[in-house]
Amino acid sequence: MAIERTLAILKPDCVRKRLTGEVLRRIEAAGFKVCALHMQKLSRSRAEGFYEVHRERPFFSGLVDFMTSGPCVPVVLEKENAVNAFRTLIGATDPAEADEGTIRKDYADNKGENIVHGSDSAENAKNEIAYFFGEGRIPADHS
Numbered sequence: 015m016a017i018e019r020t021l022a023i024l025k026p027d028c029v030r031k032r033l034t035g036e037v038l039r040r041i042e043a044a045g046f047k048v049c050a051l052h053m054q055k056l057s058r059s060r061a062e063g064f065y066e067v068h069r070e071r072p073f074f075s076g077l078v079d080f081m082t083s084g085p086c087v088p089v090v091l092e093k094e095n096a097v098n099a100f101r102t103l104i105g106a107t108d109p110a111e112a113d114e115g116t117i118r119k120d121y122a123d124n125k126g127e128n129i130v131h132g133s134d135s136a137e138n139a140k141n142e143i144a145y146f147f148g149e150g151r152i153p154a155d156h157s
C-alpha cells in the first residue's frame with residue numbers, strides 16, 4: 015500500500031469544544047503525519063463550494079450554517095492508505111452508528127455536528143487538498 019494524503023477538517027464544533035489539540039493528538043498517535051494545517055473561518059461560498067455535491071440535499075443549508083459558525087482547521091495528513099485509514103479512525107457520519115474507539119463516537123454530538131471531516135476517495139482528497147492548500151501553501155519539506 016502506497017503513502018497517500020487525505021484532507022481532514024476539524025469542524026467548528028471541534029474548535030468550540032476545545033478539542034483541537036486532543037483530536038490532533040489522536041490523529042498523530044494513529045500514525046498520521048501532519049503536513050499542513052490552517053485555522054480559518056469559512057465564508058458561505060467557500061463552505062458551499064466544499065460541499066457542492068450535497069447542494070440538493072435537505073440538510074445542505076444547515077450544513078453550511080454549521081460549517082460557517084466558527085473557525086475550522088483544514089489539515090493535510092499523510093500515511094499509508096491514508097484515505098481509508100482516516101475514515102476508519104473517525105468512524106461513521108452519525109456518531110450513534112460509529113464504532114467504539116472512533117473520534118466521532120467519542121466526541122460528536124450528532125450527524126450534523128460530527129467533529130471532523132475526512133476525504134472519501136483518493137481523487138476527492140487531491141481536489142480537497144488543492145481547495146484549501148494551493149501553490150506554496152504546504153511547507154517545502156512536506157510538499
Ligand code: ATP
Nearest residue numbers: 068073077106107125126127128130131132133134
Ligand atoms: P464529511 O464529508 O464531513 O467527512 P461524511 O463523508 O461522513 O462526512 P457525507 O455524506 O459526505 O458524510 O455528509 C457530509 C456532511 O453533511 C456530514 O459530515 C454531516 O455533517 C452532514 N450530513 C450528512 N447527512 C446528514 C443528515 N442526514 N442530517 C444532517 N447532516 C448531515
Ligand code: MG
Nearest residue numbers: 131132133134
Ligand atoms: Mg463526505
